[in-house]
Amino acid sequence: MALKKSDLYSSLWRSADELRGGMDASQYKDYVLTLLFVKYVSDKAKSDPNSLIVVPDGGSFDDLVALKGKANIGEQINIAIRKLAEGNDLQGVINNADFDDPQKLGDGKAMQDRLSNLIGIFQDIDFTGSKAEGDDLLGDAYEYLMRHFATESGKSKGQFYTPAEVSRVMAHLLQIPADTPRSTTVYDPTCGSGSLLIKVADAAPNGLTIYGQEKDVATWALARMNMILHGNETHDIRQGDTLADPKFREDETLDAFDYLVANPPFSVKTWKNGFEKDYGRFDGYPEPPEKNGDYAFLLHMIKSLKSTGKGAVILPHGVLFRGNAEATIRKEIVRRGYIEAIIGLPANLFYGTGIPACIIVLNKKDAQNRPGIFMVDASKGFEKDGPKNRLRPRDMHKIVDACLKRIDIHRFARMVPMSEILDPKNDCNLNIPRYIDSAEPEDIQDLHAHLRGGFPDRDLDILQPYWEAFPELRSTLFHSHLREGYSELAVPRADIPAVVTGSQESITFREGTRDMVHQWWEANRTSLEGIDESTRPTALIDELAEALLAMFRTQPLLDEYGVYERLMSYWNQSMHDDVTLILGGGWIEAVQPRRARITGYDNKDKPKFEDAHLVFGTGAKAERWVMDLIPPEYIVRRYFEAEQENLDVLVTAQATATQELDEYVEEHLTEGGLLWDAADDEGKLSPALAKARLKVARGEGAEKDEIDALLAVIRHYADEAAAKKALKMATIELNRKTLSQYAVLSAADVQSLVIDDKWGATIVGAIEDEVLMLIQRLVNRLRELASRYESTVGDLENEVQELSGKVTAHLTAMGVKA
Incomplete structure (x- = not known):
């Protein structure tokens, strides 16, 4: 059975649970990631004879498994991992975590049990069938861990990780051609755990030659492990302070690279510690401020690019507008044409800081002929993810589309001419709000409408995209007011939802959208039916998503990125796991039931x-x-509709029997009631108690009403028991039939169930929800305007006077003088 992403995530986080409490996340991540590394390279060595990682005797994960339950397990784990490190020149990389530390792992039996459990969790993960080159399963798992570790590590210790969503955006912004040879270089001077470099290399079909430098020793070790886990064994990641001691240089000259990405620490106040030479980084520029290292890093990156090189750098917004020496540096960089694009990101995306940041795209090719800088204000597109904000798939795609296609989008993106930037009134201030007004239009209260009635046409004109999609709807809802520039509601306010949703135009729009989704799905059906062991999930979803976007780009009203988000949400939630199962064993094997673990x-x-x-x-x-x-409900819906209908009848019968019993007991089980003497000391009744009381009552010659009540409640208990038994037996029978049906499904059956009943129906429903949500926004806005302007100030004054008169009359009738 192929390894599902959700199962892998669950196992990895359980491993963290084994360690949580004895140390903080910045420490226990080293233990979890080390074991993940040992397990992966051990499994890969078994399945790949060409693996570049040597697994020596005594240094494999199987050797760790043999240590479970042993008293000296911690010491022996250290020895095994040291052997693996020595066999691959990874000393100081994978053997930094001390598995024999009683302060972190507990003493004696506590350490023995904890480490045995930890190994047991990884023992259940099988990477032998994982194709690191064909899927991002392991990479996503690593990112999952890093994201959670960064979240739990806190502000001061989470800077080792650049959010994967930002990394992917930066990789796309570099526009690496598909035929780029692997010898092409990419460099990150502050590489952290290496996630940016890996995302860029993944964006190149042939891969890239990776170079990086990282100051922190522990984070440098994470980067080395990360590279190997992603199949980049030939990376060159060096340890040291990039500004004080750049490792990639020839004598006094910095090495230059084809591509560059970086997320340096923001506004470092100690960047000059150990700094002696600038290696030409500041030629033609003033030296950056001593207490702020942002421009020191930026100038290092510009110097490290070849004459045709391209880079993407994350920096705080302050670099766009701060004055003094930084303003002088910025002007010179702008005049040289090195800045191709600037993307303003939402606040609170990064783990080291909550301040908003920006991506600066650098491009030296044809820099002197740069006509302007493309600017994007993406600060409002995100979702909450625990304590941080996170870019959604729709936000990422919209940023990349706007930048690469140079699409002007109102209040979001535009090409800013160099003449406008160099104009004395701007003076190379690159603060994005100077050039893009992303503020939402103010919702203005119209005093004339409040005083004299009517709906301001200005408010209705803002809804023009709806009127273009539904040309007759505005005239159905409104007619002209006596005053120019105002309209009158033509239907009762309570009828607005029914008129909008029930209009033929709205119905046609929804049906047309559904038809478009079906058309897109059928057009891609061959790709879905062709899923096998050679399928690359990321390539599959890219193909589906781009086709969906293309289809909805011309659709009025509906935001194609909202539709795209619905698809990607389902992919990440469920569909990716399904594809992984299918490519791991084929359609028939993937559908077979398995015993619960x-x-x-x-x-x-x-x-x-x-x-x-x-x-x-x-x-x-x-x-x-x-x-x-395929969960059982899909099998039942397809093959056992009649049995399910019968089961529904039995469910209703049981509910009815239970309701009748409860009502009868509630009516008569009151103090002094006909069933009171049958209840126990707590006032509760059961079939046994009712039968026991009936026997006594008959012997005592009790009243007929009590005997009848006891007989009736016993019948109700019997009816409920019979209904429950019938339901239970029918449920078992249906479940057995359902379980047996999996064994006789053909590949065509499975494909139809998955592609049509599961994936297709779910995606169609999700996109229909997007449409309904869009229409509901119109309904809500119209109701809001109706509520606002339904009554004029004069109407309200008359109502107040009328109510005051009623109050005065009531007071007079009560003998109270007003």
């Missing part, structure tokens, strides 16, 4: 199982079945 044990050493779709029996011996690709 044990996820742990409770304090009584009883096993805990993962959630199962079908369960037969109870307790530890119950049959628990998991259907990863």
Whole structure:
């Protein structure tokens, strides 16, 4: 069975749980990532005879498994990992975590159990079938860990990680041609854990030759491991302070590279510590301020680019507008034409700081002929993700599309001519709000409408995209007011939702959108049916997503990026895992039910199982079945519709029997009621208690009403029990039929169930929700305007006078003088 992303994430985070408490995230990440590394290279060595990583005797993950439960497990893990490090020149890279540290891992038995459990978690992960070159499963898992570690490490210790979404945007902005040879170089002078470099290399079909430098020793080790885990074993990542001691140079001259990416620490106040030579970095520029290193890093990056080189750099917004020496440097950089684009990002994206940052795209090719700088204000496009903000797929794609296609988008992006930037009134101040007004239009209260009635046409004109999509709707909802520039609501305010959603234009729009989605899905059906072991999931979803975007770009009203987001959300939530299962074993194998896995044990050493779709029996011996690709409801809907309808009838029958029982008991189980003497000391009733009281009541010659009530409640109990039993038996029978159906499905059956019933129906429904949400926005705005302008000030004054008169009359009637 192929390894699913969600299962891998769950296992990796459970490994962190084993360590959490004894140390903070900035420390326990070293243990988790080291074991991930050892497990991956050990599995890869088994399946890939050409693996560049040598796994020596005594240094494999299997050797760690043999240590489980041993008293000296920590010491022996250190020895095994040291052997692996020595065999691959990785000393100081993978053997930094001390697995024999009682202060972090506990003493004696506590350490023994913790490390044994930790190894056991990784033991259940199988990377032998993982194709690192064909999928980003392992890379995404590493990013998942790094993101969570950065979140938990806090502001001061989370700077080792650049959010993957930002990294992907930067990689796309470099526009690396598809035929770029692997010998082409990419450099990151402050590479952190290496995520930026890897994303750029992944964006080049043939890969790139990777160079990087990192000051922090522990983070440098993370970067080295990260490179190997992503198949970049031939990287050149060096340790040291880039500004004080750049490692990539020939004597006094810095090496130059084809591409560059960087996310340097913001506004470093100690950048001059150890700084002796500028190696030509400041030629033609004043020296950057002593207490702020932003421009020192930027000038280093410009110097490190070849004459045709291109780079993308993350820096705080202050570099765009700060004065004094920085303003002089900025003017010179602008005049030389090195800045191709600037993208303003949302605040609170990065783990080292909450301030907003920007991406500066550098391009030396034809710099002197640069006509302007393309600017993007992407500060408002994000979603909340725990304590941080995060770019959504739609935000990323919109940024990249705007930049690469030079699309002017109102309040979002425009090409700013160099003449405008150099104009004395701007004087090379690059603060984005100077050039792009991204503020939402003010919702103005119209005093004339409040005084004299009517809807301001200005408010209705803002809704023009809706009127273009629904040409007759405005005249249906409004007619002309007596005053020019105002309209009158033509329908009752309460009818607005029904008129909008029920209009033929709205219905046609929804149906047309659904038809477009079906058309897109059918056009890509061959690619979906062709999923096999050679499929690259990232390439598949890119193909689907780009086709969807292209189809909806011409659709009025509907934002194509909103539609794209619906697809990508489902991909990340479920569809990627499904594709992974299929390419791992084919359609037939992927659909087969499997036994639920044990996820742990409770304090009584009883096993805990993962959630199962079908369960037969109870307790530890119950049959628990998991259907990863096609949950049972899809099988039932396709093959057992009649059985499900019968089950629904039995569900209703049981609910009815239970309701009738509850109502009867509630009516008669009151103090002094007909069933009161049958209840226990807590006032509760059961079939046994009712039967026992009936026997006594008959012996005592009780009243007929009590006997009848007892007989009736016993019948209700029997009816409920029979209904429950019938439902249980029918459920078991349907579940057995469903379980058996998986074994007889053909590949064509599976494809239809997955592509049509699961993926297709879900995506169609999600995009329909996007349309409904869009229409609901119109309804909400119209109701808001109707509420605002429905009554004039005069109407309100008359209403107040009328109510005051009623109050005065009531007071007079009560003998109170007003």
